[in-house]
Amino acid sequence: MPCYNEQRTIRSLLDSIYHQSYPRQSIEVVIADGLSTDQTRQEIQEFSLANKDLVVRVIENQKRSIPSGLNQALDAASGHYIVRLDAHSVPAEDYVARSVAALEDGLGDNVGGLWDIQPGSDTWQARSIARAAAHPLGVGDARYRVGGSAQEVDTVPFGAFQRSLIERIGKFDETLLTNEDYEFNTRIRRAGGKIWFDPEIKSTYIARQNLRDLARQYWRYGFWKVKMLRRFPESFRWRQLAGLFVISFPVLALLGIWFEWARWLLSFEIVVYLLALIVVGLQLAIRHRDLTLFWGVPLAIATMHFSWGTAFIWSMISR
Numbered sequence: 001m002p003c004y005n006e007q008r009t010i011r012s013l014l015d016s017i018y019h020q021s022y023p024r025q026s027i028e029v030v031i032a033d034g035l036s037t038d039q040t041r042q043e044i045q046e047f048s049l050a051n052k053d054l055v056v057r058v059i060e061n062q063k064r065s066i067p068s069g070l071n072q073a074l075d076a077a078s079g080h081y082i083v084r085l086d087a088h089s090v091p092a093e094d095y096v097a098r099s100v101a102a103l104e105d106g107l108g109d110n111v112g113g114l115w116d117i118q119p120g121s122d123t124w125q126a127r128s129i130a131r132a133a134a135h136p137l138g139v140g141d142a143r144y145r146v147g148g149s150a151q152e153v154d155t156v157p158f159g160a161f162q163r164s165l166i167e168r169i170g171k172f173d174e175t176l177l178t179n180e181d182y183e184f185n186t187r188i189r190r191a192g193g194k195i196w197f198d199p200e201i202k203s204t205y206i207a208r209q210n211l212r213d214l215a216r217q218y219w220r221y222g223f224w225k226v227k228m229l230r231r232f233p234e235s236f237r238w239r240q241l242a243g244l245f246v247i248s249f250p251v252l253a254l255l256g257i258w259f260e261w262a263r264w265l266l267s268f269e270i271v272v273y274l275l276a277l278i279v280v281g282l283q284l285a286i287r288h289r290d291l292t293l294f295w296g297v298p299l300a301i302a303t304m305h306f307s308w309g310t311a312f313i314w315s316m317i318s319r
Helices: 010-018 040-050 066-076 095-104 124-132 163-169 180-190 211-231 238-245 248-255 260-288 293-318
Strands: 028-033 055-060 081-083 089-091 110-118 151-153 160-162 195-206
Touching: 010 040, 010 089, 028 040, 028 066, 040 055, 055 066, 066 180, 081 095, 081 163, 095 110, 095 160, 095 195, 110 180, 124 211, 124 293, 160 163, 163 180, 180 195, 180 211, 211 293, 248 260, 260 293
Parallel strands: 028 055, 110 195
Antiparallel strands: 081 160, 089 195, 110 160, 151 195
16 A cells, blocks of 8 residues: 555554454555655554554655555565555455455456545544535445446555566556556556455545645646546546536636527536525435535535546646
């Protein structure tokens, strides 16, 4: 797993790995730390001293990017099976066992499961972001976020695979600072492999705490998606149209200076978009008995859409 300044969550992740149902003596943990400046390394060291029956190794990720950290961890790992994790996640007790079983059964070349998305703190923004990040209006049909039956998909979070897969298709692309996992899965599918989603492979994912951090996260997603699509244009998915849809607002506003049809279309789009946000916010507020979701979820979804969409366009024109 790659990490950087994860002192709040790294201990929970390590505890969850320690309590995996998979034989502990058959597990090694390799952490690629991007030169953390907080107490992350201290937390790891204290855990290792208290749990010496689990092998935990830390390597320095000098480049401080996710793909470079993953590749260094892959080089350092000795296992036959590779299970990628994230410092913002907490895998269920049977996560490793189910992942390995799916690989042994030949269900997929890279297997993954369902996120239980939880707020990063007990604030209205954090709770709203967690709900928005698991709703189809915010994330489309991404199975690992919205759920579904076991099936072949285009991508899974983190993933588990055999080491031989790396020998066949190569490691993570270090020129992509984000979307490296989707690019990896695209190469698998291009090589005739299969990405398998199993909702019984579960992990808790800790979402961003506030709208500012959410905007930065989705800006990265949108910006680097363009770099990804230039290599694999067929990897574009309909769920990503929502981010581009919102960019039509300023375009129609500009055209509306000269054309009446553009003004009408802009008005229609705004009304439909706002109504959709309001309906989703109301539904989730009632379902979870949390009034703050009524305005918080629409704000979070709009932040995701506009950040992703504007970054996507900026990346296109900035080359």
